[in-house]
Amino acid sequence: MTPTAALLAALALPLTSVTFGYILLCWVRPFGPCPHCHGTARTESRFTRRTRPCRHCDHTGLRLRVGRRAYNTLRRLLP
Ligand SMILES: [Zn+2]
Numbered sequence: 647m648t649p650t651a652a653l654l655a656a657l658a659l660p661l662t663s664v665t666f667g668y669i670l671l672c673w674v675r676p677f678g679p680c681p682h683c684h685g686t687a688r689t690e691s692r693f694t695r696r697t698r699p700c701r702h703c704d705h706t707g708l709r710l711r712v713g714r715r716a717y718n719t720l721r722r723l724l725p
Contacts, residue, residue, distance in 0.1 A: 672713040680709045 647655075679685030680703035687707035688697045699705040710718075 668713055672711050672717065676711060676714040677708040678711045680707055683707060 680687070680700060682702040683689050683700035685707040687700050687703060687705050689700045690697055700707070703709050
């Protein structure tokens with residue numbers, strides 16, 4: 647085994663494990679916390695500092711993960 651092949655093999659294993667881990671996460675838990683309200687479902691207004699329902703997640707605190715959104719789009723597009 648050449649050093650280049652060994653380096654590529656050493657890089658491929660973590661990348662594939664991270665990729666399959668994310669795919670598994672998208673399958674088991676398709677919804678993640680909303681990045682705007684951090685899962686609290688409420689945001690603070692910019693000027694008055696009053697809290698109000700988060701409009702990005704429709705007051706649920708959850709958003710569909712990017713990987714799951716891509717999977718759903720591919721399922722709709724492919725027959
Ligand atoms: Zn939110």
